Each structure stands twice: as C-alpha cells, then as structure tokens.
Amino acid sequence: MSVVAGKELRIVGFLCNWCSYGGADTAGVSRFKQPTDLRIIKVPCSGRVDPLFVVRALLTGADGVLVSGCHPRDCHYTDGNFYARRRLEMLKRLLPFVGIDERRFHYTWVSASEGQKWQQVVTDFTNRIHQLGPLHVKKENEG
C-alpha cells in the first residue's frame, strides 16, 4: 500500500510546527481542496530540516519534496528559517548537478494564517510533480 498507482505520486512535505503546519491546518479548516499526494512530516522548525532528509527522500522513492517554514523574520525560534533558507538553497542548486531536477524540490514560507496560500502551494507543487512524472533516481545495483 502506498501512493495510489496512476493517480498519485510520492510527495514528502516537511512543515514547521508553528507556521506552515498551522497554515495547512487553516487550509483544512477552511475546506480548501487540495490534491492528495502530499504526505506531511511535522518538524518544530524549518531549521530542523537537514537537507539530507530531502536527499534521502528523493533517493529512496519520493518524486518530490516540499519544505515549508515561517516567513523570514517570523520564525518562532527567531533564526531557524534563516539557516533553513541557506541550507535549502544550497541543496536546490546542488541537485541538478547530480542529475536531479531541482523542480522536484521546493521550499517556501507559509504562515499559520495563510490557508489559501497553502492550498496554492500544494496544488501547484503537486501539478508540477505530475508534469515531471515519476523520478527514477533509485536504481539498485549490487556487487
């Protein structure tokens, strides 16, 4: 049991607890319809997102990874998203170098009140991943 074949692709989302997870909640409360592909992992802060989580996800089966945190200057932990922004930008620029389309990885800022923005982000990112199709980075080669 995993993504529904033919209908969904595998999208992993890392959302910070204070802003974006709340934004996704707000979108839910407002009944803003979204595609179902995204699977959300809650983290306290976007600064907790080690770029290697994104790499691991993309290498082991994810077709797309989304990271969302508080808007810059608005981090619950003051600086967490500032670090996140640098690390994730670095990763975004590294990915195409190893042959992974950088469009498969998106990072953005959504506050707890921005339900509508969240809906837009999820919808647009999911559409983008569907346009790109499944990612076949994974290739087992023993020996």
Next chain:
Amino acid sequence: MRVGVFICHCGNNIAGTVDVARVAAEMRKLPGVVYATNYMYTCSEPGQEEIKQAIRKEGLDRIVVAACSPRMHENTFRKTIEKAGLNRYFLEMANIREHISWIGEDKELNTNKAIEAVKMAVAKVMNNKPLYSSSFKVNKRVLVIGGGVAGMQAALDCADGGLDVVLVEKSPSIGGMMSRLDKTFPTIDCSICILGPKMVDVVQHEKIKLYAYSEIDEIKGYVGNYQIKIRKKATYVDWSKCTGCGACMEKCPTRNAYDHFNFGVATTRAINIPFPQAIPKKAKIDPEFCRQFTKGKCGVCAKICPTGAINYEMKDEIVAEDVGAIIVATGYGLFDLDKFPEYGAGRYPDVITGIQYERILNASGPTSGHILRPSDQTEPKTVVFVSCAGSRDKSLGVPYCSNFCCMYIAKQAILTKDHIPDSQSYVFYMDIRSNGKGYDEFTRRAQEEYGAKYIRGRVAKIYPKGKKMVVRGADTLLGTQVEVEADLVVLATAVISAPGAAGMAEKLHISYDTFGFYVESHPKLRPVETNTSGVYLAGACQGPKDIPASVGQGSAAASKVLSLFSKDMLESDPAIAQVNINACVGCLKCVKTCPFQAIKEEVLRNGRKVAKVIETVCAGCGVCTSTCPCGAIQLQHFTDNQLLAEVNAICQS
C-alpha cells in the same frame, strides 16, 4: 512493542470522506500494532476512556491517535495516556482531518492517504523514547520594559499582586505618550490628572524598583530565570541628591536645547526636568547642548545646585537584575514630518503633528494652554486636520490603520473650538474609524456640536500663501477639488513601531512583524503571550492601541505573570536537544548556530571538548541537530531516526 491505534470519526468530519474502519483494519495488519479501532469522537470523555481502557487491557505501550490536528488535541491525548501510566511522549497523532478529510474529495484517495499518515505515525511512535521534564525554580520578580501607561498598569498590578517589579524606562520620566496628552477621548478628561496619581503610585510602591533614563543592554536566560543588564544612562546629576527644585534649570544659560518632551514645539534648557509632573522629578543634563560639554566651561548649574548634585564626570552604569518574567511595554513611535514632502516635509512651522498639537493645547505646555501657532504665536482661526498622514498608505510602508487618530482628531477639533470659539476646524479623512464604546457619538459631537467640517478625501499638497497655509485636496464625496486656507495644519501622522523595536525583539527572542510590532502567540486566544515563554506584551508595542486597550493589556500581561508565578517550580519541556558525548567531536558548530545560546562548550575529565545543552534555555528548534555533522546532538522527539522512520514509511513502502 505494543502499539494501539485509535482512528477518530470526528462525527462526519473525518468519517464522511475517509473509510475509518478500513484504516483501522489496515493498521491491524501492521507488525507492532496489536490494537486498532475507530471511534465516533476520540477526544470525548468516553473516547479518552476507551484509550485508557485499551492501554490497561491490551498492555499497549505506544499510542497513535488519528484525528484532528495535533495542534488541537495533542495535549489532550498526552494527558490521557499519561493517566493510563504511559509516558506522554509515547503518543503520536496523525492529522487525518485538517490534512486529509477536509481537503480531499475522493474517498478512496483520502482513505489511502489516511492509511499512510497513520503508518507514518506508527513508524515514528515506534522510535519514540520516554521523555521526562525536569522542574526548576522560578525567580518571582518581573521586569517591565517601558513606563508608559501599559507598563505602569502592568507594574502596579504585578506589585499589588505581591511581586517584585523592576520597571525600566528609557526617558527621564515615566508616563509615556499619555503624559504628553492634553485631554483624552471620549470623555475629555485631563490626561495628566488621571495619569499623575498612577505615576505617583508607581514611584511610591515598595515593590516597584524604577530605573528611569535607563535601557536594556542584555537579556540572558529563560522563563523563570532571566539575567538582565540595565544601562543607567549618565544624567550628570546625582539623583540621590537632586531634590527636583529646578534652580539649575532656571539658571542654565543654554536656552535652545531640544525639548524631547514637547516634541520640539518649544526649546528647553541644557539641564532640565522634562515636565512639572515628571516622575522621578529629577534634573538631567543634555550634553549635546550643555556648554560644560560643548565648550568645556560653564559650571553654572554646579554652582547653583543647593545639594551639590551635579557631576559632569558621570558615566553610564550597568546594573544587573535577575527576574523570572518580562512584560514588554515599549510603546510606539510616530512618523516624522519629513516623510511628507508634499506637506512641506517639516519646512512650514505651521504644519505640525498631532502630538505636537497636544502639547500646544496643554495647560502645562510651552504655550500654557493657549493655542498659538508656532510661526508667529497668533491664535489660529482656521485649523485643518489631516488624518491618515502616512497610515493606510502602502507606498509609505504603513498599510495598516493607526487605530486612534480619528478619535484624537475629533478631540482636538472639539478642544480647538473650546479654546477659540470663533475658530473653524476642517478634517480631511479617509474613513472615520470610531468603533469603541462612546466613540462614534464623540466624533458626531465634533461635527454636530462643534461644527468641525469633515471632508472625505486626501490632501494632495500644502503650501504657504502669505501667512496662511493652503491645504489642497479632493472631496471625494462631492467629486471636487477643495482648497482651504488654514492658519494651522495638524497632521495625524502614522503610528509606527517604537524606535529600536526590532533590536529589542532580538534581545528578547520574540518575533516582530514587518512593521516592527511584536507578534503575539495567537491573534485571538493568546493575545498577550509571545512565542517565547515568560515574555508578555502590553500596549502599543504589539500594534497601535488607545489608552483603554493598553491599560487592559497591561493588566492582562500582569495576570499572566501572576499565574505563571503561582507555582514555585516550572516544568521544562523535555523535547529539547541532547548531546551524545561519545559521538560529539567537539566542533561546536551547534554552539554557533543555536539561536538561543543554549549550547556551550564542556570539557570532559579526559580533556575532550564536547557540546553541552543548557536544558532550560533550549527552546527545541532543532537547528543544532541539522547543523551537527555527526548526529551527536539530537532534538528529542524529533531525532534523525524518528524523522527518517517517517521518511522511510513514505518512501520505502
């Protein structure tokens, strides 16, 4: 491991678009899950009871609740499982309502997504570890930053509640903006008459320690245990000797010192007491203007002072205070005239700001309450008020409403008529915002009883014409151009965040919005709390506010502190970073990136350097964990392995 899974229908909220029974059935197939069920309302009393029963009966050791957002009920269920004997961190929630049932239309897809979400939660909970909070002592003193009406109210309420209060005010007197006002709306009672006694209460309260003319240099620590460094700025007057007699001020030869209290409407002496009701009523030298400092000789005040309080050698002094909580009441700032080139950018003396007009109106102000226009000290007969001078103007970076200008313009129009009965006031406005108790009646009175003419429209330009100022604008209701020849123009300049607000927020580790106003924890339900525990907000530092709102918030913040201090010990959140000293290589990159200075270097007995987390300071952001290259510092409850378990549950299934 014996995981129990509880799927909530949430009435029809979840069950309507998710096949909850199927989710439960799928969970039963998972290794490690020994119990899975679905229930109408898991958060209800019987729903929680069922969880407790199952824990006991089935010997469950970890619980997954798939229901609404954990932001809603995580605490509820943590308490539930704790009551049944499990550690509260053996709970994971899968958000299948806000993130699934409410946003997806296809029941099949929703159900599949819910199954995966719960699988992720199961994968994570199997990696959870019991965490225990430790308790620490609270220092039951409170720091109030800002001695305006909000800060004073907070300080008095705390002090009356038995707390020791440290009140720090950066100007020489407490009282803030309210002490400058002439009358207050909508009652037209004298501002200083109602504020003065409060100021006296503050200075006389045995529980309040006042630092006037002082600023916050440094804030260290955490809720319950803050260490504050206060900079007592040099006044060059020994306040322990100064009696406030004012003799120095009378004899001071410098007469052109900028008068901060009067917003430059008049000048003052280089040594001055800001205003007659000042608390503390002490003199201070303004070295920028004092001849002793600028020319190196004078010494008049030193000679005249009967108590010998003058000390030209005085230096700033740093004092330390330890407190357990902080109330921030740093107030607001105002746009300068120079923001308005079309209104003369401060070049026309008879175009003034609302707060300057307050000083002109005020009986103890520079004109002793006679309305005299600055240029020629004559009585203005035509006064034009311009509202929204900057406010609600995106191009000036102030898209918001300054909240109380409409009201004080009405008040000032009324007072103008009171002072000069043959005067005529004009008010250019965008909208009249008067939604407080008795407010709308008040603005009507200004128009109906006092004859103020309200013109809806923006003022495009103000320029001098002889002794008059021509105010040119549009009347958008009539659709015509309007020109008023005024004797005096008062701009209701935009309320902005206090100067230095951002720097203060950074010292406090609280967040601020793009305009520099401090951000409350929740816009509705936690309006005085910040996201940093132990730091509370009062007054206009959080956003433009009038007096009653500021006072109310001051009291609210005080009550928050009082309830925080009702316990002797506080419990720390155990979901904080932890160092595995065996893996730590002592590179201390985590020390560099920790936003809270919560990590320090520790030298082990064998001489090895490692990182050490100061448990009470760590806020649990996890920046250190993603900084650490060797995985030695792990944010508990969000460890690499816990998050990887979730990633694997999605990607490797």
Next chain:
Amino acid sequence: MTDIKNPYLPELATVLRVIEETPNIKSFQVAFNDPEKMKGFTFQPGQVGQLSVFGVGESTFVINSPPTRMEYLQFSVMKAGEVTAAIHNLYPGDQVGIRAPLGNWFPYEEMKGRNILFIGGGIGLAPLRTLILFMLDNRSDYKDITIIYGSRTPPDLCYKDELKEWEERSDVNLILTVDNEYPGWSKRTGFVPTVLKEVAPSPDDTVAITCGPPIMIKFVLEGLAQLKFRDEDIITTLEKRMKCGIGLCGRCNIGSKYVCKDGPVFSLAQLKEMPDDV
C-alpha cells in the same frame, strides 16, 4: 556439493516470559518454536547465544539458565545500545531468533571436588548464574561454594529471588555488597574487590570465577593475586562486540583467539599469553 548448515540462520523462538531484574536489566526466557529443537538442544554452562530481533540486529548473551533446566533458555540483557533497547521492548509472545550454543564453557569437570569462589558485579552475575545453578543441581560434586556479588545499589542487584534462596541455603556462602550506604540496606557496603579483600577466601584447592565490569575485574584479579590464587585457578568470561559468533568476522579477537569461538571463558593464565587489547 553437500548442503551444509547455515550458521547465520537463526532458529525461530518465542519469548515466554520477561523478568524485570533491575531498572535497566531484563531477563528473557525464550523457547524454540519447534518443540523437537527444544528437546534436542544441549549446551554447556558458560556458552553464549546470539539473540536476534529481526530488523534491528543480533547481540550476544550468555545462556544464563543452566543446562539442567531446559524448559527455556534465559538471557539477561542490560539496555545499552540499539539491539538491547529493542530486546527490552519485547513482550511474551514476540518472535526472536537464536543462534546457540556458541563458544566454549566453564571447565566444570575440572572443578569437581574443589572449592568454588564466584565473584560477580552487576550484570556480571548472569554468566556465573548458569554455573551456580548447575553446581547447585549437582551440589555433591563440589566442596564449599562462596559467592561474592555486588552492585551499585540494592535495586541494581540481579536475580533477587535467587539471591534470597541462596542466602537461605546452608551449603552456599553468599556475600552481598552494594557500593554505598543505601536506605534499608543492612548488609555490606563497598566495592566488590574491597569486599573480596575483607572476606579473604583461601586459595587452597579453590577455583575463582569472576565476571563483571572491566574495572572491577581488574581489581578483583589483583586481589586474587594478593590472596595467592594461581593464574590457572582464576577464570573469567569476556565480553566483546561480536557479530558472526563463529570466529569469522574478525572483531572479537584478542591476538589469534576469537572470544566468540575460543572463548568467552578464559583462565587468567591464558589471558596473560594474549595481547592486551581487551
């Protein structure tokens, strides 16, 4: 080409019972799923087994139930790393894997007719327990049996029920100690090596068998030497990081000896012949 037994493939077994010995030590009684296997299983006191939690890994523990009581095999596990943490999460009914018996054993035949001195600390009583129970089941084969056992605090003492039983027996001399004074503890206090010195058992015709944390072992060995025990009469059982358990993977060696295969039981005389990277 004949099919050989796959030494890496564990025998499936079920946890029967979990006993909480101390705050961080649990004992697990397990039995093979195949009753025939259980019936046919034999081992010698001191031999070890590899206990698997599939998905997490394997770890080596001494079989601390004696070969004279074969309804189950008992392993005592102190929580330290990933595998032991996973083992601690096991409940009765859970499935595990066992590869046993592995390694050598206590030379109990050679000890017959002699005085036996057991010196244990903390979880170090586990390997001794096998031999103690085995000797008590064959009590007449041995002369005096003395057990010196200590732990940090009284709650850290393993096998509390058995300790009580041994204490009550007249044919066992049990000396218990904890490191420091502890509320409600009326017996000895002090570290095991110190107590050994105080008790000063005679080396005459006595074999000393010791197991415990490395630092205790170090001082116990010194103490025994002072008491004039011969190196050949001092026996200890070593613990090492092991993976294969059959002398191949290369990490548990001390010189040319593999603890998993040539040990874990060594006499001090043997240890002295080996390099010192213990």
Next chain:
Amino acid sequence: MSTEKVKEAIAKILPDVETVICYQQGFDGLHTTPLFIKIPEEINGLIWNPLCVQNLTSYLPSIKKKVGIVVKGCDSRTIVQYLQEGLIDREKIVIIGVPCTGVVSVKKVLREIGHQPVAGVAFDDNGNIVVKTSKGDRTLAIADVCPDKCATCQYPTPIVYDYLAGDPIKSDKPKESVHEDIRQFDEKTLEEKKAYWEKELEKCIRCYACRNACPMCICQDSCIAETREPHWISQKLSLTEKFMFHMIHAVHLAGRCVECGECERVCPMDIPVAKLKKKINTEMKELFNYEPGVDPDGKPPMYTFNVDEVKIKEHKL
C-alpha cells in the same frame, strides 16, 4: 632552492615544537609520504619537490602538542578554514609556508607512462618531470600532469605562515577559470549528469579514504555513514547508498571545502568526488561571495545568515 630553505626553517623551529610535519620519499620514486620530524637528525630525510602533494594539515586538529607544519598555498587554506571554525589553536602551530608553482598528480603521471613501476624521478629546470622506468625515461611537463587544482590555482603563496621558505609568488591564473569546469559540467543535460554520476559512483567501494583524507571531515570516527544512531544509511552496497554517502560528504562540506583535492587524489577507484564539493563552492561564491579557507575571520556561510539574503530569491511555483 626551496628544499634547503625548508630545512633551515625546520631547524629553526624544531627546538620550539614537538614535531614538524613534512614529506619524505615514499615506497617508490613517484610517491612521497609524511615525515614527522622530532630530532634534527631526521631533517635529512625531508624532501621537497612537486611530488609533495598530500595536504598534511589534516593531521593538525588531532594533535594536542605544539607542532610545526610545511604547507603549500593550497594547504594553507585548510589552516585558515580550521581557524574560522575554531578547530585548531593558532598558538600551537608553527607554519612553514612554501610558495608553490604546481605539484604533480601521481595518477596523471601513471596514466601517461602506462602504470609502469617507477624507479626514480628527476625534475629539470624547465618545469618538467623526468620519470625513470624499466622502459626508459619519460619527460613530462609538470603543467600537463598537475592536479586540476593547480591549473587554476589562485593562492600559490600560503595565506598564513610564520616562515616563508622562498619568495612569494602571485597567481597568473585568471580568477574566472576557477569555476570553469563546474560551469561546463552544469551545461550538460540532467540525464547526462545523472548517468555520469551513476557510472562514477557505482565504482565506489565505500572505503572512506575520501572521508578520512579530507581535512574538513572532522567527524571521522563519528561519521554517520557508519552509525545506527542516527541511521542515515545502510551497509548495503547499492548505488543509492553510495550516492547517499557522497551527498552526505558534500553537504557536510558545504561552505567548508578548501578544494585541496585530497578526496579525489586518494580515491583508489578514481572517482571524481571533489567535483560535488566544488560545485557547492561555486554556489557559495555566487550566493554569499564566500570562498572557504581564504579569510581567517570569515564565517562559514552555513553557520550564519543574513536577515535579508541579497542573492536568494523566493522560488515561484
């Protein structure tokens, strides 16, 4: 020339330090190996020539006592980076800097001479290396067999040193050339790049020579490539896991790699692993105008931030 000056400098500092780390001849004519000089007599064993490639500074963080070290310009960047990160105590290190016009890549020489055993080498005055094999001598221009880093070297003279053995040299290589190879690789299509890395990384045997030789891989024994807590990576020898390991190495070196090229030099399977790190460096330069190992007071960009990042634009969907 330099050799004597290096020896002089060592003789001078030796009384003051526990050890001086420098080079000696290795097992054949083409290889050098570290020499740890403790007593004056051992100075004679020292050699200094373009075969002294290894970045010796990686030994510094683990040495507690006061040491002397011989560094080339490129090696000195490691010391600068160590200083930025607070990994060494400048007081405990005496640096003998040697201006360098380029070293020799043993791999490239071996490729040129067909992997013959080498009896000895000599260097002539025209910038050539003469390699003696059983099949005769081969004369190669050092410029043709230098490591890639030398071809674009910007720091021929050490950035920090206490003694300089030789006259400072200015770089004659254009600054733009440094990242040229990365830009060219960037031009390839995603498929080409993916195929390239799959083919290269497939060769990896996870011996971790690249990691252990890397002066900035400070985790060493605590590297997450081998731990279960955290369990980032399995011991399976699949392409995914090899890929993951090299991504870990690259990401952990983001904004820290001093481009000494050790990872690539030591790889027994000749995988161009330095490229990944250099790519990140190119981006660090672009984003933060930061170059690792150049300014002792600099701040590694991943451990700091600007509230307003001038170069990071919000990404649109």
Next chain:
Amino acid sequence: MPDTGYLPKEKVKDFMRELAKDAVVYAPCLEGDTVIFRPFSEERTLCFDRPANSPPKSVIYPQSEQLFAFEYKKDPEDHQKMSVELKADTNVPGMVIFAARPCDARGFTIYDRVFIDTDTPDPYYKKRRENTLIVTLSCAEPSPGCFCVGVGGGPAHKEGSDAMMTELEGGYFIEPVSEKGKAILNKSMIEDGSPYLQKAQEAQAKAHEAVKNPFETDKLKISQDLFNNDAFWEEAVSKCVSCGACTYLCPTCYCFNITDEQASGKGERIRSWDACMFFHFTLEASTHNPRPTRFQRFKNRVGHKFVYYPEKYDGAIACCGCGRCIRYCPVSVDISEIVSNLTESGQKQQQTAGSAKK
C-alpha cells in the same frame, strides 16, 4: 590431451565468449583509467596489462550480500499474533574469474581456511567458491608496491588458480592447476601448449627475478618484543588516516559486519565488508572500545596477517603481497616496510636509529 594449452591473442574474446556460455565471466575491464573486474560483455574494454585497482574478491565474497530475508507476518485471525518467516538463498550461478593475477587467486586460499575449513563453514562463500573457476594471468613485471615473493608467492605462483595463463608474444600459454582448470583445455580455441612451455617458464622466471623481496628472506620472523611495543606502532603508523582502502582492496582481508535493515515489517540481514581500521569495528554498545586508537587497529591488522593467522594456520601468512594497500594508501603507508622493521634484523636497524631520538 596435452597437459598445457595455448590461446592465441586473437582468440581471447572467443574463448571468453565460450566461457560465458554457462557462467558469468568476470574480467578486468577499463573504466576511465580504472581497472575493475566486471561481468564480461562485448562493449567492455578489457585490460590485461596491469593488475586491477580492486581485486576480484567481491566475485566470491561480495562486498554486501543478503544472509537472509525476513518478514513479519500477522495472523489474519488474531492480529495480536505475529510470526516471522526467514528465507535464505545460497544459490549462485557458475562464475569465472578471468585474468586475475596469481596473488589475487592466492588470496582466496587464505579465505578458504577461514570460511570453509572450519566446523561452521560459510555456505555463501563456499557455494560461490565452488562455483567459480579462476583463470589467472601470471605477471610479466611487478607493479609499484608488489612484494609477493616476500610472502611465499610469486608472479606465477599457482596456489589458488585453477589455471594460469602466461603472456607470450602472440598468445597465452595456459597451465591447468586443478581438475576444474584442466577442463578448459578442451575448448576449441585452445591449442597445444607444449611448444611454448619453455618460453613461458623463462618469462615466469624473469618476472620472478624482478619482484623485490622486502624481507630479504623466505621465512619471516617477527620480533615479539617489537610487535608488542606500542611505541613502535605509534611511530610506524602516525600518518595512517584510518580509512578502509587497504582492507577493502586487500585480496586477503575478510572481516565483515552483519546488519539488519527493515521497512514496514520486511527486511533483510546483510553481511558487508568491514574494516578493522575503523573505530566502529570494535566499538561496543557500552561505548567501550578495545582498539580505540589507530595504532592499535593497525597493529591488529598487521598482527592478523603476519602473526595471528600464521599462529592458527600452520604458519601461513594472510598476505599475498599484491601491493594494493601500498599503492592506494592515501598516505603511502608501506606494510612491507613495517613488517620488515618488525623482523629481528629490522629491529636492529630500528634500534640504531631510535637511540638518537629524544
């Protein structure tokens, strides 16, 4: 049938194709500038003129292999009940290692004692070993760092080979060593080798002469004093960076790790190469590490090859002298030099040098 064979150079590929009919043929292939044993296919570039960067040990002893797969199974009737299913697969196809060097083949004989000649033989290794034909190519000249003759081998040492080829001008002279090896003489491309016997022997003797013996003796005698002297090791390997290049490239290193991996109730137990040079190799859960320092680990590595293994196996040295650990060492640590210093004659040299040290 003749005792020896001859394979003309132009028929080499035909011969390999023939072998590939019923086996996977691993041959040294050029990838970039790297020589690696790869399953032979037409698009590969063969490279016989120097030893491969990595030996063919992974063919018989893969760097990682599944010991067994497991799956947790829920009882459909009673979801509280769970069983485990284990599946082990020791089946392997027929394999040929082609054109390995004699030292590489000799390496397998060192494994054989450990993995096969024991009371608990390793079925995975044993099956692969039995299913693999090893055709070696004798060395014409030594590579940098080679010292096979010092450990009882040689450029044409036949131990471990099933058949050995020796390069001559127009082809390869083939000597079968085992019964398995004899069978290849039947292949149609193989001509009678006897006319080439003498030339081949000459070539082999010449090659043997060219390899230096760093120990200057056939019988190594390690000084126990020196071996047990920590200071010797600290000094000798202070430059070692503790990576695994030497062990992973070594045809005689066989230490391994066993780890479990699982996702969603399924998984496998993996056996993977490990290196005694790694700190983690002996790290215990209690955080105690019996060999915490580099020199202790290096001592164990040398000890294993030159002291412990010989102690266990009749004096056999667990080193084939292929020189890879020297050639590919990031810092050019030379094991032959260290071992030579460990011998009694080496010890004397050391002492004279060491007495001057402060």
